Amino acid sequence: MRKIINFICRHCKFARDLRYNIGFIRANRYIPCFKNPQTFNEKINYRKNHPKNELFSVCADKIKAKEYVADKLSSDYVIENYYVGDNITTEKIKEILVEKGDLLLKANHNSGPVYLIKVDATDDEIQRKVDDVNNQLKKDYGKQLNEPWYSDITPRVLVEKRLSPQEGETDIRDYKFHVFKQNDGSFEIIVQIDFDRSGHHSRSFFDDELNWLPFYTVYNDTGVCIKTSIEKPKNYDVMLNAAKTLAEPFGYVRVDFYNVDGVIYFGELTFAQGSGRSRLTNRAYDLWLGQLWQVDPSY
Known part of the structure; x- marks a missing residue:
């Protein structure tokens, strides 16, 4: 069935x-009311059905997005590419591992999965991940997710450098800036931070001064304590301004950065957070975020 x-x-x-x-x-x-969307998740779904910004497909492409960032900011923000191609082989991965060390393997036309391959990976592990990414290239994720901008991306394979966590941490810290353009051209920003992705994953939200906001998504692992405070990382203001620069052409976008002891790397641009199905603590917060989204969701 x-x-x-x-x-x-x-x-x-x-x-x-x-x-x-x-x-x-x-x-x-x-x-939901998709004809007159008011909540954050309603507006995401409206965007999915009425996308009008040509940059959606450009910036959702994991390869072209790096070019966009290099042009808007600097190539210093871009994680090094080890390989870009129409497919990938186990032999090529092993060659890169010998030359470059640990790497990340992904397709450019979807939202994951992303595979970490270490230098001590077995042949079976490499083959399994290579086969999966090659199979991803055959799928139209735009139709699967009902996010049509993915359908406009030419599927390719991307192999890039693996970033290492800073000393004393097990995971690289990922800062996700939800950037809402206001009618007067200014920005409202909500910061999402994911903790311990490889263990007891939790997710917290903060304002742009990193004051905790009392809501969360049901994505958090059951029983995990939600972090309500965080020290401001090195060069935080640089990240904040960079997020605004990348977000300028959009009414709303999530801009992701990695920060490794003050060195900032671009992660991705996301135009449909959770594909519009990332439930918040209650509908009141969904509505509050929707009110921050003032510009036509189509853009």
Whole structure:
């Protein structure tokens, strides 16, 4: 039955829309109004159905996004590419491991998964990850996610440098800036920080001064203590200003940076946080974030 439903949804936009509307209700636990969206998640879904900014597909492309960042900011923010191509082989990965060390393997036209491959990886592990990424290239993630800008990206393979956590930490710290352009051209920014991704994953939200905001997403692992305070990292203001620069052409975008002891690297640009199904603590916070989103969601 699932295969039949998937087949119908791949070939019928109405079926896809119905499926994702039902998914919205199940995920967010309220009936949406997509014709006159008010909440954050409603506006994300409106954007998915009415995208009008040509830069969505450019900046969602993990390869072209680096060019965008280099042009807008500097190539110093860009993580080094080890390989870009139409496919990848185990032999090529092993060659890069010998020459460059640990690496990250991903496709450029979707939202993951991203594979870490270390120099001590077994042949079976490498082959499994290589096969999966090559198979990803055959799929239209724009239709699967109902995020059409992904469909406009030419699928390719990207192998890039692996960043190491700063001393004393097990994971590289990931700062996600939710940037909302206001009607007067200024910005409102909410900072999302994910902790301990490889262990007991939790997610906290802060304002742009890193004061904790009392809501969270249901993504947090059950029983994990939510972090309510954080020290301002080195060059935080540089990250904040860089996020505004990259976000300038958009009404809303999530700008991700890594900060390794003050050295800042671009992560990605995301135009549909959680694909519009990332439930917040309650609908009031969903509505509050929606009110921060003042510009037409299509852009």
